[in-house]
Amino acid sequence: MDSLIAPFLNGTADGALLLIAALGLALTFGQMGVINMAHGEFLLAGAVCAFWTQQVVASTDVSILVALPVAFVVAGLLGLVLEATILQWMYDRPLDTLLATVGVSLALQQIFLQNYPSGVPVEKPSLLDGQIDVLGYAWPLRQVFTIVLAVACLAALGALLKYSSFGRRIRATVQNRALAETLGVATRSVDRMTFFIGSGLAGIGGVAASLIGGTNSQMGTRYIILAFLVVVAGGLGQLRGTVIAAWTVGVVTAYLADWTTGSLAQVITFVLVVVFLQVRPNGLFTVRTRGLA
Amino acid sequence: MSTPTDVESPFLPVAATPTDRRRLPRSSPRLSRDTVSLIGIGVFAVLMLLVAPAVLSDFRLNNLGKYACWAMVAVGIGLAWGRGGMLVLGQGVYFALGAYAMAMHLTLETAGPDAIPVFMILYDPLAPLPGFWEPFRSGAFTLLAVVGAPVLLAGTLGYAIFKRRVKGAYFAILSQALAVALAYLIGGTIKLTGGDTGLSDFKYFFGYDLSDPINKRMIYSITAGLLVLCLLVVWQLYRSRFGELLVATRDAEERVRFLGHDPANIKLVAYVTAAVMASIGGALFVPIAGIISPKEIGAAASIFLIAGAAFGGRATLFGPVLGALLLGYGRSSLSEQWENGWIYVLALMFILVTLLAPEGVASIPRRAAGLLGSLRRPTESRPPRNTAAKETKS
Numbered sequence: 269m270d271s272l273i274a275p276f277l278n279g280t281a282d283g284a285l286l287l288i289a290a291l292g293l294a295l296t297f298g299q300m301g302v303i304n305m306a307h308g309e310f311l312l313a314g315a316v317c318a319f320w321t322q323q324v325v326a327s328t329d330v331s332i333l334v335a336l337p338v339a340f341v342v343a344g345l346l347g348l349v350l351e352a353t354i355l356q357w358m359y360d361r362p363l364d365t366l367l368a369t370v371g372v373s374l375a376l377q378q379i380f381l382q383n384y385p386s387g388v389p390v391e392k393p394s395l396l397d398g399q400i401d402v403l404g405y406a407w408p409l410r411q412v413f414t415i416v417l418a419v420a421c422l423a424a425l426g427a428l429l430k431y432s433s434f435g436r437r438i439r440a441t442v443q444n445r446a447l448a449e450t451l452g453v454a455t456r457s458v459d460r461m462t463f464f465i466g467s468g469l470a471g472i473g474g475v476a477a478s479l480i481g482g483t484n485s486q487m488g489t490r491y492i493i494l495a496f497l498v499v500v501a502g503g504l505g506q507l508r509g510t511v512i513a514a515w516t517v518g519v520v521t522a523y524l525a526d527w528t529t530g531s532l533a534q535v536i537t538f539v540l541v542v543v544f545l546q547v548r549p550n551g552l553f554t555v556r557t558r559g560l561a
Numbered sequence: 562m563s564t565p566t567d568v569e570s571p572f573l574p575v576a577a578t579p580t581d582r583r584r585l586p587r588s589s590p591r592l593s594r595d596t597v598s599l600i601g602i603g604v605f606a607v608l609m610l611l612v613a614p615a616v617l618s619d620f621r622l623n624n625l626g627k628y629a630c631w632a633m634v635a636v637g638i639g640l641a642w643g644r645g646g647m648l649v650l651g652q653g654v655y656f657a658l659g660a661y662a663m664a665m666h667l668t669l670e671t672a673g674p675d676a677i678p679v680f681m682i683l684y685d686p687l688a689p690l691p692g693f694w695e696p697f698r699s700g701a702f703t704l705l706a707v708v709g710a711p712v713l714l715a716g717t718l719g720y721a722i723f724k725r726r727v728k729g730a731y732f733a734i735l736s737q738a739l740a741v742a743l744a745y746l747i748g749g750t751i752k753l754t755g756g757d758t759g760l761s762d763f764k765y766f767f768g769y770d771l772s773d774p775i776n777k778r779m780i781y782s783i784t785a786g787l788l789v790l791c792l793l794v795v796w797q798l799y800r801s802r803f804g805e806l807l808v809a810t811r812d813a814e815e816r817v818r819f820l821g822h823d824p825a826n827i828k829l830v831a832y833v834t835a836a837v838m839a840s841i842g843g844a845l846f847v848p849i850a851g852i853i854s855p856k857e858i859g860a861a862a863s864i865f866l867i868a869g870a871a872f873g874g875r876a877t878l879f880g881p882v883l884g885a886l887l888l889g890y891g892r893s894s895l896s897e898q899w900e901n902g903w904i905y906v907l908a909l910m911f912i913l914v915t916l917l918a919p920e921g922v923a924s925i926p927r928r929a930a931g932l933l934g935s936l937r938r939p940t941e942s943r944p945p946r947n948t949a950a951k952e953t954k955s
Contacts, residue, residue: 500731532749
């Protein structure tokens with residue numbers, strides 16, 4: 269029983285972490301069509317923020333709560349700078365955004381590596397040290413925290429997109445930029461805000477990731493490709509596919525890791541997602557468009 | 562909009578802008594573009610095969626051989642990405658196929674007949690040789706695998722992907738994911754493939770002692786010769802009807818389909834050719850560098866492989882080769898003196914090239930000329946933008 273429950277719960281937590289990373293991508297890639305390979309390094313920035321706030325705020329419990337908004341803003345600002353300096357010139361050529369942000373990602377990784385060669389040692393909050401008993405498996409509270417965080421991010425983002433007037437402006441801009449402009453939507457500032465929020469979510473993901481595993485300069489790379497696959501497999505332009513895909517990938521990888529080895533599990537997951545995309549190239553759910561492609 | 566139209570395509574009447582028409586009569590009356598390119602390849606061959614071995618020390622020549630391996634991959638990338646529009650972010654996969662095939666053979670040759678490789682003895686002295694290693698005792702099989710394995714893998718993958726009309730960013734992410742997965746796989750199977758430490762300490766190359774510098778020089782010559790051969794292959798492809806169809810597919814896939822061609826087949830040929838070039842480059846990389854590990858094939862390595870093509874000008878004949886050679890040289894000379902600086906230079910190169918010269922450094926003179934021309938004729942109206950191509954491309 270334990271061997272069935274444990275991977276499920278661990279996998280759900282991994283999936284939640286993946287979801288936070290993928291939510292940001294769902295915004296910047298799914299909505300704006302920008303392929304931001306530096307998104308993974310924004311996660312790193314979030315982890316660094318968690319470390320910094322711990323230097324300032326003594327209590328590990330309080331610092332993690334402070335770190336969340338700080339990381340959101342810092343990563344978001346990084347995203348804004350990226351958008352303003354590089355990406356805004358490339359909205360009509362998505363493949364070039366990929367190449368340019370690969371450069372940014374290389375540079376950010378190297379900066380991290382030079383400042384923190386062995387990663388940032390984020391202390392785990394004492395409040396989250398415990399475990400709760402789920403059908404005989406002692407589930408670490410830290411994982412529960414990740415899931416709560418992911419659900420909160422998802423709810424906030426979903427509500428923002430669906431109910432707020434800013435969300436309506438985002439959707440309007442994505443669906444028909446020219447018409448949105450004629451109706452008085454300042455599409456450029458919508459672009460910037462969308463990018464800010466998407467990148468900020470990566471910062472929050474970084475804080476969560478720093479609680480679960482160690483942080484090193486390769487952390488971003490580890491998440492980014494899987495997160496992209498999750499967004500693509502879920503289907504662009506909506507969030508529920510991303511949620512299902514992230515959770516499935518998390519759980520399946522956990523079971524596979526239980527049955528085989530960690531690295532083999534990752535390989536099999538990758539291959540499974542690629543095969544899935546063969547069957548459904550547009551992902552789980554498709555927003556129908558009239559585009560030729 | 563990045564549509565380099567230096568090949569005149571009959572399928573794209575809209576793309577034939579006034580700039581192109583102006584350029585046509587200017588090209589030399591006696592020598593066609595193809596002939597000039599062929600002479601260029603000849604000059605390149607003389608430089609690589611005669612001049613370089615004469616002036617460079619053993620060490621430098623060996624390094625140049627390493628860059629030539631990367632350049633071979635870059636030539637394929639130029640074909641697939643520059644002309645075919647497929648952003649192959651995971652050429653490390655095919656590099657790895659060739660490299661590991663060769664490395665397995667060299668490891669077995671070093672171990673001697675009926676012996677198992679040293680690294681396997683470290684884990685379990687009594688373990689039998691894994692079944693998939695056994696055929697690599699034969700040199701002929703290894704050479705066959707270096708060419709055959711990428712054909713099989715790229716053929717199957719490419720067929721599945723292109724028939725499903727997966728393209729653009731999706732294709733790029735998928736191919737990168739495969740490179741990452743393969744690097745994980747090799748890193749995780751330490752008892753079978755040497756894991757993250759990789760395979761190294763090769764003593765013999767098809768019977769030739771690798772510690773002898775003259776044999777290393779021979780391997781360099783083989784590499785340089787194959788690089789020139791790769792150039793000749795793409796030169797022929799670019800001037801053929803296939804080359805025109807490939808560019809047409811890149812710029813307006815839907816139109817090519819409407820005209821009765823299957824874009825999937827066209828792309829497949831370019832993709833498989835690129836894969837074979839990457840594999841051969843990988844195979845020769847092993848005896849030259851003396852080591853192969855997942856570090857040489859993962860996401861970062863695959864990105865380095867395309868960097869040369871991006872830098873030099875992906876759609877040109879010589880851009881990828883020269884770009885890759887230059888970046889290879891930059892990588893080893895910069896990281897010798899200024900260890901961390903190299904990454905920043907590479908990062909900056911990616912940003913600046915995509916931002917300012919998306920068609921690579923090779924396009925800068927042409928762009929500058931175009932800019933000067935339009936300054937001289939300020940009244941000339943801008944050509945209409947090719948919107949159809951833009952739609953299908955994303």
